[in-house]
Amino acid sequence: MEEEVLKKYIEAGRIARIVLEEAAKRVDVGVKLVDICEYAEKRIVELGGQPAFPCNISVNEVAAHYTPRVGDESTVPEGAVVKLDIGVHVDGYIADTATTVVLDPAYEKLAEAVREALEKALEKVRKGVAFYTISKTIESVIRSYGYKPIVNLGGHSLDRYVVHAGESIPNAADPLLKGSFKAGKVYAIEPFATTGVGYVEEGDIVTIYALHQTKLRRRLTPFEKKMLAYIASKFRTLPFTERWLVKDLGDVDKIRVALARLAKMGFLIQYPILVEKSRGIVAQFEHTIVVLEDNVIVTTAKE
Ligand code: MN
């Protein structure tokens, strides 16, 4: 990996680590979810990065992909288990990191299981190691605590301006799983554990979108054209949310109609919220790593 590129990955990681730590401190009963997310997204820019995706704040049985929409007044409930997942990019080079804040001591052990799963997995990663080894490590640590890994969520490769770059590292051992860590590549490792059955399904709420393609032959309204051009220039293929559109495009009702139409026509991808199937409580931790010839840098960890 070129020195300049590595520097940008490390800088994105440094910013993501600081912002995640600061945002996690703000999670408390009664605090508005949107305030935590807007704080995180603002701090990313203040520290010299750009959000690589909207701040995800997923409560209890919601595992991922929830970011507050415009006018969302919801707050952190009593005894909540809150996953904060932050993405930062510097010139397109991404850091993806997450933590869990537990407000009910009964779920401390659940969080501990995931923290240890991530730690043990990271100890094993180096060039040439099979993804299977990491999946197996994550699964066995989580099971040793008496919880279930979420089998249909997992780590992933990252690329410039691409959060999910094709390869996945599931949270449970699958003997058919192929693939191994390559030098010069970047990955996120993200174990999820639950008190439930260990499977997420899509909920009915969509709060996050990304551009899919711009070249479809469809008749668009002038507003839809303008919004599509804005998304393409501002976010490229990175995920975004309606909170980020209202600042420049105004009227949220108009934006919502356009988002739904553009998604239906195939211009945009929707990322529905992911909810644990049996409504079990979910915990998650995540770090981004750069795999080099003879070492591994965890960009989002403290040195
Ligand atoms: Mn993440």
Ligand code: MN
């Ligand atoms: Mn990730």
